[in-house]
Amino acid sequence: MVAVTLWGSLAAVAGGKNQVDIEAKDIRELFRKLAEQYPAFEPFIDRGIAVAIDGTIYRDTWSKKLPEGAEIFLLPRLAGG
Amino acid sequence: MAGVAVSTTINGDHVEYLCQPDETLLEVLRDRLGLTGAKEGCGTGDCGACSVIVDNRLVCSCLVLGAEAEGRQVETIEGMAHGDRLHPLQQKFLEHAALQCGICTPGFLIAAKDLLAKNPDPTEEEIRFGLAGNLCRCTGYDKIVRAVQDAASVMRG
């Protein structure tokens, strides 16, 4: 079980909760379960969500493991210049 | 419109071409003669990317008509190296990494060559003002100025 913190707009979609507990071993499973539990997340996942694991931001490595006790933070997927 | 027949010298070679009366030298060089080293950054004389030397004068080739080259000596970036021997400015631009994207480089090299021909030992300020007609968006000019300083000292021997 990992505690996943949501950024503002996503929290609003999760009914105001800014943290959700999910049983997930990696980012892929996390997204799958989030989409199952919160169908309203799907457009956000389509638009792109980045996952910060202990402060390091991952945008595309969906196989990245979510270590026990790590801080998991969801952010919108950004691009640079 | 009837074309104008022009006979001129480019990088030491005799060249003849036909061009429209309103066609710029830059268009002639790039589109008719395949000399694409001079670049068009603005077409209005504001960026210096199209710099060439005509009869020992530095000009923006986007502001000169192709027809005006009649009987003159035109120097472009393609004529700057001698065979495979680079001009000291070219060499120093490489060594100092005075280019990032490199689009401004031909113009800067031509302008710097003209500057050093007139002032072989310029101060930093003279270099900065001498090259103020050439825009570079990548480098912040620091390495360009250093390359010109270094080339100037090599050329003075």
Add this chain to the structure above:
Amino acid sequence: MNFDPRLTNRSFTSVGTRPIRPDGIDKVTGRARYGADFNMAGQLVGRVLRSPHAHAVIRGIDTAKAEALPGVKAVITAADLPDLTNGDGALYDILDNCIARKKALYDGHAVAAVAAIDARTARQALKLIEVDYEVLPHVTDVDEAFQHGAPLINEAIFTEGLEEKPVKPSNVHKRTQYGHGDIHKGFSEADFVIERSFRTEQTHQGYIEPHACVASVSSDGMAELWVCTQGPFVYRQHCAQLLGMEASKLRVTSSEIGGGFGGKTHVWAEPVALALSRKAGRPVKLVMTRDEVFRASGPTSATSIDIKIGARKDGTITAAEATLRYSCGPYAGMWAEVGAMTAFACYRLDNVRTVGFEVLVNRPKTAAYRAPSAPMAAFAVESTIDELAGKVGMDAVDFRIKNAAQEGTRASYGPVYGPIGIGPTLEAVKNHPHMQAPLKKNQGRGMACGFWFNFGGQTCVDLNIGMDGSVSLAVGTVDVGGSRASLSLVAAEELGIDYAQVKAIVADTSSLGYNDMTDGSRGTFSSSMATISAARNAIKVLRERAAQMWDIPADDVVWEKGHALAKGEKYGNLSPLSLKEIAAQSGTTGGPIAGHSELVADGAGVSFATHICDIEVDPETGATRVLRYTVVQDAGKAVHPTYVEGQYQGGAAQGIGWALNEEYIYGKDGRLQNAGFLDYRIPVCSDLPMIDTQILEIPNPNHPYGIRGVGETSIVPPLAAIANAVSNAVGVRMTHIPMSPPRILAALEASTSAQKSESIFGKHDA
């Protein structure tokens, strides 16, 4: 991917040296081919007709006369690029931006295009196209567009992110919010609170090379596109989708690129050129003029930002708040959101809240510009921080050091930081001789910090070893400033060979797997990771081949300094085999030797910089000169230090231009008034001093060599650093960027009338 990207402790032979770049000779001899330097047989000239109105319904377009003009081979309108976006809103916006469908949304919006046998005919044809416009009220100012009752740009925009869906449409596409803690409590604990509003004007990336492409669509549906772009694979994807082609049938070759800085991450005229070519049945070359570049490509957001920060007497910040309104052009964006994320990222804050509003205006579609959105937010925050430090009575650097984020700090955008570099850059600045240098009358010094995320992304590299032992490295990230040199260095390092033995090229979209574009400072970070991985794969093959040549098990062969070594006493008589020797035999040991890598480079690691600058203001004219400038930034590991310095200097120079001169000026008619380099003045050589750099190397734990992206962060601090310097010189807080002479004079006047008794420049009298 069984590649381990983690940092390994090692010493370097090639990495960290400064060789000449492989594409250098071509660039100093004029041989390098940029977007406009390529031609195809039978090529036509493409030109685009643009709206003169900021906002107008397109009632109809009559192209008959243009089509009848001899020499015109194709005329297209939106009808020739039907909507195939299938509900993808972002792609629809790109399509609509390429060629307006129902409404022209800004001065310069493309409405039709022609392909003709030469430029003159094309220009004439444009004049013969008749567009029936119904001119609508427009709004170009971000604050005006934000107001209720402003002319509505898109009736389908209902502000997202509000608690309740609004009943009426507006120009505010989205509200976003970041932060943590309780700001009300935080402000109540503050002894000093500063509240200020700031504005920054819209700027352009200002690359010297205008957008240019040559498009060729054949009757069998195959197509080629030669184009200056930061992302050939992304251009391929967008063009293929918009034209209804299979991606593999469109081969995109990236030319040398004459600057991009984010502005060439996005298709503009390329789908139009392809559509023209498809209709005309001939190749079409389309090159934008400088006027078109300014009016219809690029720019950043214009912004309006409110900041409130509170601190205790001891200098601890207790709360911070920002409201950021960023213009997006006429389409939805996430520019304010990025501003909201980055605004306070440098600081350790218990109570922080940032709110971003994306505001539609009748200006060109906002595009990324080097650390997009961060410089404006940093300007507002760092100006307020400076002022607050003064209120508290602390030195500006010490105040920042006291409140700087560190490992374990919760970032204002959410996650908790790992090891980060803001502290070291501040310490370096504190100890830098620049901070102690004396100042004269009318001079001021300022400093500021900046943050940027940095990104990685999908990356793919082929490393082929020739029979002569030379190595060709094909990468898919466009080289915007020397990455072919850096990547050759990395390949040489990993293989243990000489830099001169490696030649890197940028491959086209048909020769290599998909790559994300060169953006987010990712070029060297990502492609070096893929290069290391490819080199390791090649080394595995080299070891196997050596084992064959020796007839021993591959496990007994190790790779060291460019040679295969047989390990163990029993092989004492086998002398090492060099890469060259193994390559020479490759024809009979199993064929060509290569290493490939396809990976997602992630974990780029956030980046920080701190800048110092000295300026002098002429109190008569209000003109500002930058006297001295110092950049301190963490590079993780500088692969080619000269090009790292170049990135620092270039970003600083762009920031200086933004701070002092550059701005889009719109008339009341909604038209851009300064669409050229004469009136949109970017810094020239005589405007700038040398720009000193100090590279810090705090290794990135998520890269085998510790490399971080370096391209973008350097544009974040300058706006604020210069604003602080000017404010210190004139004794008035500057709140509007650019600080052009009229704005400085106005500020001076306001201050003299406010404090008649005191000399404005009194505190620096030498």
